[in-house]
Amino acid sequence: MPSDLSRLLNALGLVAVDTLLALAFIDQLWFRDLPCPVCILQRAGFIAAGFGIALNLVLGPRPSHYGVTILGAVAGGVIALRQMLVYVVPGSGSYGNEVFGMHLYSWAFIGFVAIVVGAAIMLFYDRQFGRGEPLSERLDAFTLTALVTFAVLVVGNIFSTLFLCGFGFCPAAPAGYLL
Amino acid sequence: MMSLPFVLFACGLGAAWLRQREVALGFWTVGLVVLLALFRAHYGDALNIAL
Numbered sequence: 001m002p003s004d005l006s007r008l009l010n011a012l013g014l015v016a017v018d019t020l021l022a023l024a025f026i027d028q029l030w031f032r033d034l035p036c037p038v039c040i041l042q043r044a045g046f047i048a049a050g051f052g053i054a055l056n057l058v059l060g061p062r063p064s065h066y067g068v069t070i071l072g073a074v075a076g077g078v079i080a081l082r083q084m085l086v087y088v089v090p091g092s093g094s095y096g097n098e099v100f101g102m103h104l105y106s107w108a109f110i111g112f113v114a115i116v117v118g119a120a121i122m123l124f125y126d127r128q129f130g131r132g133e134p135l136s137e138r139l140d141a142f143t144l145t146a147l148v149t150f151a152v153l154v155v156g157n158i159f160s161t162l163f164l165c166g167f168g169f170c171p172a173a174p175a176g177y178l179l
Numbered sequence: 180m181m182s183l184p185f186v187l188f189a190c191g192l193g194a195a196w197l198r199q200r201e202v203a204l205g206f207w208t209v210g211l212v213v214l215l216a217l218f219r220a221h222y223g224d225a226l227n228i229a230l
Binding site: 037038040041044045047048051054055058059064068071072075078079082150151154155157158159161162164165167168169170172 | 180181182184185186188189191192195196198200203204207210211214215217218220221222
């Protein structure tokens with residue numbers, strides 16, 4: 001796989017992660033659907049997975065960076081699966097709004113599985129793991145936009161979580177912002 | 180406390196931007212451990228199943 005194609009696919013992957021994180025913010029701010037503590041941890045899982053993609057874009061593709069992505073997605077997927085199982089018994093309730101018939105934690109689990117599969121497929125293409133290129137040659141406008149958006153969303157989650165939970169643990173079902 | 184993983188991941192991104200790969204991976208590793216520890220702390224949240 002040419003390094004240009006690898007870069008493009010990684011940038012598209014990071015845009016997908018950016019989109020998921022942005023949709024979570026839209027649901028929180030526009031629809032006033034406050035995230036539960038486990039929901040916040042799923043956002044952190046997406047960032048942990050996206051971190052590996054960002055490393056690929058900034059430092060060049062390496063198998064270990066895909067490992068970072070897979071481990072982050074597995075951690076997030078376990079958290080999402082746990083939340084699905086909490087509500088799997090009929091009549092046991094649910095948390096938050098539905099989107100296209102499924103709750104956000106169900107969509108999150110699908111997203112994490114897709115990330116693992118995508119990273120595993122990318123690992124098949126050995127030719128992308130060539131010599132590293134200088135930073136200036138690697139960061140086109142699209143890649144830079146994906147990276148900056150990712151960084152903004154990470155910082156946004158810091159402040160969002162601080163406002164929602166304060167400096168301690170979150171309440172299990174937050175009713176409002178603590179700060 | 181709950182924002183700590185995000186802070187660590189943000190620090191890792193900063194380190195990656197400065198081409199400090201090992202430092203970035205270190206921040207990511209600590210962030211993942213903190214994430215799992217927080218998950219353990221909130222493991223039973225909203226477990227409102229009446230048996």
